[in-house]
Amino acid sequence: MAKLTIRFEIRTDKLNQGGKAPISCMVSISQQRKRIATELSTHPANWDKSNQKAIYRSKKEFFKISGSNMPSAFLMESDIDRINGLLEKIRSRLNFIEDGFRISDKPYTAEDILSKYQESQPSTGTKAIEKPKYVIQTVTNFIDTYIERNKASRAKRSLGVYSQLKKHLEDFEAWSNIKVTFDRIGLSLFEEFQNYLIEHKTSLNNITIAKQLSTLKTLLGYARKHGFEINQSYRDFTIKRQKLEVITLSEGEYRTLKAADLKGVSRHEKARDIFIFLCATSMRFSDYDQFKREHIKGSTIQLTMKKGSKPWEIPLNPDSLSILDKYRELAEPLPKISNPKLSKYIKEVCQVAGIDESIEIVRYKGAEPIRNVYPKHQLVSAHTGRKTFCTLSLERGASVETVMKWSGHESYASFKRYVNLSRVHSISEMERVWGKTEIMKTG
Incomplete structure (x- = not known):
């Protein structure tokens, strides 16, 4: 019985306005090939053809290789990790489908694999992974939802910290030309956001910055518990806190x-x-x-x-x-x-x-x-x-x-x-x- 071959490739003939190429999954069995659109995309400079996966490049490398002058085309490490993680989910799903045919000892073709994959797509396919409502929602929009849900049980002053966080995130988005969404706010973006606050928010000291980052972590934990798909690498970010002076009367x-x-x-x-x-x-x-x-x-x-x-x-x-x-x-x-x-x-x-x-x-x-x-x-x-x-x-x-x-x-x-x-x-x-x-x- 012929075995399924899975290969990922980018469509450089279908670049979008941002210069990114869609990623396709090619499934092959006995010379029969079928293409699956993953709805993922990456700039050609970020694609490793031999290993069939996205690859991170520093800003200097990226702009030199790509010749692009668009900041929005640049992908951070968290973006690369997200893309490769989703590609692995697709590969695992296809292998699982093939295993089902093999266990039942039924003959199958690339068309059969594609058909089964499309049947499972609403709950486990690429569209459900890549673009559900929760994944594409920006963190700044969700902050409004969080405040609304908690205003009856939280003190107004404590919720004010979330309003401040929203303003800092909006300023960061305008500065970086990057939308802060739940699926990309991992370790790398946390580091970028911290550096932005240190370098560009001159009125904030490390204590205030640590408070903002801690509030962001709390918000992400809340969203995760409510079913949002989040880049989990944010948990690896360590917030450095300064020990404060304790003022008391003798x-x-x-x-x-x-x-x-x-x-x-x-x-x-x-x-x-x-x-x-x-x-x-x-x-x-x-x-x-x-x-x-x-x-x-x-x-x-x-x-x-x-x-x-x-x-x-x-x-x-x-x-x-x-x-x-x-x-x-x-x-x-x-x-x-x-x-x-x-x-x-x-x-x-x-x-x-x-x-x-x-x-x-x-x-x-x-x-x-x-x-x-x-x-x-x-x-x-x-x-x-x-x-x-x-x-x-x-x-x-x-x-x-x-x-x-x-x-x-x-x-x-x-x-x-x-x-x-x-x-x-x-x-x-x-x-x-x-x-x-x-x-x-x-x-």
């Missing part, structure tokens, strides 16, 4: 802030009280914003955290109780201030209190460090309260497990980003564990 600064004379300025008094309450409870701003009197249960606060929708309970202490007592006549447990205003006012309060230690902040743009020095009060925000709670609780002797229970952290990896044990505490702990030392004299 024990001395916390006491200084509590005792500072604010000259009766109402906005400063209220901002300090709210901030001290956050420092004494580990509460996030989002939970302060939803905090009601019914959440006070005897000597504890009990509510469902806005972030993660987790139940949370923390005992009240003298500092948090004194703040609640001060505002006992209000309908709400505390005065209400917006997050931007609270962060602005608490900076002003910390400046009045003399919290002005010089802090160096280092950010990177690519491999280039950008160093700036700020007085500490400029770096304090509403979220500093939660970090201060975790740090001071540990320094005052509470165990890590207890502080994590109070703050609602479930993993140590996330908890440790909130802790900035002071130099004084480090020295005192060394003396407690190893004994006090005499300062060495020199000279």
Whole structure:
């Protein structure tokens, strides 16, 4: 019985406007040949005739060999991998069909193979592989779908990151003349997009870029779970994250802030009280914003955290109780201030209190460090309260497990980003564990 021969070739006689040639699959049995249109195409410069597959060429090689001056004709490594992967799927399908004829011991021709292949095409053929609705949809269009589907369950601020990502991807598409579709956004495109953000988005540092790339990975994972066919090599892209400085108040600064004379300025008094309450409870701003009197249960606060929708309970202490007592006549447990205003006012309060230690902040743009020095009060925000709670609780002797229970952290990896044990505490702990030392004299 004659055996099936499968060969892939490009039709240089049918170049499209972009200079690409369609790829055909030739099936042969006993001199009988049939052609299958794969609906794939590549530039002749990217075709390896002897090995019957697409081949990657650098931009310099490609434009030299092809003589093309059209950026859209250039194929990235992810494009080449996609084409070769689909060609292998076609080859496997044809071999599977032939095996079926052989097992049943039925004679078959190239026409029989073609007929069976076309029957299977709606679910497993080339058209279904190459151009289903999910594959050809651009990532930027899907971001709109994602935001719409999640706006009822996600905070508006967190979805704003996806809107920013969409804008960066659209700018990248305009710059590169490449449409970012699910089937081509693999490892190579991730690297190209990262380089674009570093080189052309001058306002973004590495931390912001890492956030954008992480958001893109999350989006692709969501799309994959919902049935989109995605170039899986994107999973091999590693996002490099810079360790951030943890800004907290020291024990001395916390006491200084509590005792500072604010000259009766109402906005400063209220901002300090709210901030001290956050420092004494580990509460996030989002939970302060939803905090009601019914959440006070005897000597504890009990509510469902806005972030993660987790139940949370923390005992009240003298500092948090004194703040609640001060505002006992209000309908709400505390005065209400917006997050931007609270962060602005608490900076002003910390400046009045003399919290002005010089802090160096280092950010990177690519491999280039950008160093700036700020007085500490400029770096304090509403979220500093939660970090201060975790740090001071540990320094005052509470165990890590207890502080994590109070703050609602479930993993140590996330908890440790909130802790900035002071130099004084480090020295005192060394003396407690190893004994006090005499300062060495020199000279």
